[in-house]
Amino acid sequence: MRKLWTKTGIFVSVSIACGSALWWRQWKANGGSKSSPYQLKLVQVLFRHGARTPLKSIPDVLEAQWVPTLLEPPGHTHINHVVTDLDGGPRPPSPLEDSYRKKKLSGGVFAGQLTTLGMQQLYELGERLRRRYVQEVPFLSSTFCPNEVYVRSTNIIRTIESARCLVAGLFQQKQKEIVPILTTDAESEILYPNYHGCRLLRMLSNPRFKEVSLLPHMVADLKSIRSELGISAKSDVDFVLIRDDMVARETHGLPCPPALPAWRNRVEQRAVDMMFYCYQPSKRENLQLCVGPLLHMLLVNIDEKLQGTSSEPNRKLFLYSAHDTTLIPCLMALGIFDMKWPPYASDITLELHEHKRTKEPFVKVSYMGQDQLIPGCSGLYCPLQEFQNVLSAYSLNGDLYQSLCNSTGDSSKL
Template sequence: MLISGRYGSSLLLAVLIVLILQHVTVVKSQQEASEERLIFAHVLFRHGDRTPIEPYPTDPWKDPKHWTTGWGQLTNAGKQRHLELGRWLRNRYRSLLQQTYSNNDIYVRSTDVDRTLMSAESNLAGLYPPVGTDVWDSGIQWQPIPIHTTPESLDEVLAAKKACPAYDYALRKYKESEAFQQYNKSLEPIYQYITTHSGRRVDSPTAAQNIYSCLHIEELNNFTLPDWTKQVYPEPLRSISTRSFATKTNTPQLARLKTGPLVKEMLQRFKDKINKRLKPNRSVWIYSAHDTTVSNLLNTLLLFDLHNPPFAACVMLELRQSANSDEPFVSIYYKNTTAEPQAMNIPNCGTRCPLSRLFEVYSDILPDNWQRECQVSFLSLTYVEADMRSSTSLIGIMFLATVAILLVLLGLMAYRKRRGGYHNDKWYLRIDG
């Protein structure tokens, strides 16, 4: 039906105005984007496809002959996936990286695990194919590039496995919470079913996640799954697994102690870059890690939508400077498929968050002194989570221990006095050369 008359003209005029405004908005966005300069990028990704870490007892595919690379190792598909991601990153960061490798441009850090180290190597093969003077053997299109790592037991930043008693305490208290216990109890029929058929005890979301991961990998490799798995795979195992990924950082305190050092390192490096204190003055920093690292980072940043991070899932924190502003801003992207990633909506800040504001948004998860905060004694002073009964018990034990020590000291003093004071030779500490 045609719209005519005064109302028809008004409607057409309104539509025209909307179209013009949309066009102006698009043009303005394009102009702003063209005036922005990418300054620095942090890239954190999960390793590529791997074999199961540990098959379950009744697994029909548990014979190592089915997995030529061994348990928990990178497969050829995983190498290929990271080679392609490296090529994609080369295109995305071509304004930051020279064609030939320079340690002044990039730094690569991996957890101290075979599959993450090999993934970083595969990724760099795509990021830096040798050209010009970098060609050192005409028979291979590859060149060695350094990858740095730290033993997991000493790594509080990337592996996040360095001992932190306060974190262990907080995680235990979280798992003892009524909400977590109710959720876990609701899964008991599923746990019992899986335990009966897999031959492995499953009594927690983490244990269920391990079974899900094994089945998922076997499915990806075209292995036929046992009939019993049809009752639980992919659902509800997949959903249980997604919940498990959020557990380790699901409170501000857990996030602060688990992933806070990594976020703080990234933000401080952004700040050093802007203030020209970054030496060498690199432009790209790459972290090769795990699905738990990806989920922990996103959850700590309050950007995690429950899911199982796929192989080679990639988080990018990018620092840009606009031509019409002195304040640099940060955008966070997540690439978990082959599609182009979209900027994520940072809480209370948007997709283009000023760097100074970012420190404010995440102030509660940036540790002042991680080593000190990890001490249980500091925990008891700062995060009072124990109930009064537990606190009273602890105070009572400390009081009795103190009294016992004082009694021992008084006894020693009385004994020494009877033996002539402190001048007896046996009271001296002997030091042998």
């Protein structure tokens, strides 16, 4: 396990180093922090949790052995933290987490648990953020300060633990106070498409999931892979499920069914095709309900920073610990989805800059450390008005979101 962890850590570190080197060259091209025309004002990071156990095993095939030693937390990922609701009260109940705890995998652990490797991945993401925002640009304090940093997670253990590990890497376990990790109840969660809490989203999405599974190429490929793997026609399986188990095994060096590697690329492609079909931007109302409230929150954070109306005027960093099903529709709304599944510990980072001379606000977006030119923006540093226009098609404030969610499907308001 340690050899696997070391090899994976080297690969991730090399990838991060390449991304940092590219950014450093771009930063130096602007003359460094002293001569750059922009001043960094706010950073928001939306990230996927680290490597985990599968949510479900592929039926009718030999299961991987998910043993407890794969979940041991590295000592350097520990911090003194507390998990609360959004108001600082007790952590709400988590029906989703409860459902995972009912699924014991072969080897003795539960479905959807963050592994040692996943904890290390988030720690390394924190280290990358430290290099950028503490060392290369002196933006954040080197020690965690709650008035500077806001940490929110979905109310699921793997994302909560991922947030903890990222903060440990970002601040090297140095903290002035306990780190609060905020969560909310399942009904009001906006950090993933909330099929439980939004009736209209459920009404719109269920038919699309059924439609995509009946497309001729999907049916043909799924029939072939069922035959190759020996999956019974009675077993409920799709490409997303197969991919999830396959990638979890590969990431942790556990054996896959012998016939599966030959299908790897096709499984990956079809799983992405399924998600794109269900979330695709041309179905505006569906994508709005998936990430509209989240996008609105990101824009509000920017506006409050610029207007000086934030309840925490010294806040510089928002961290949001979420899922692949969060990042995919966000990337689509931004127009930068590359038709590849977001890997474990991937991140979308939004930087708010102010032009030093004109005081105009700009937003710069990066994905996994690489700057992105957003369609509809006139440059990497996107004028805020242009950025707001890009997201206006999908952003939803809370009241409108709730009104639509409780409606019976009249999407003419969208």
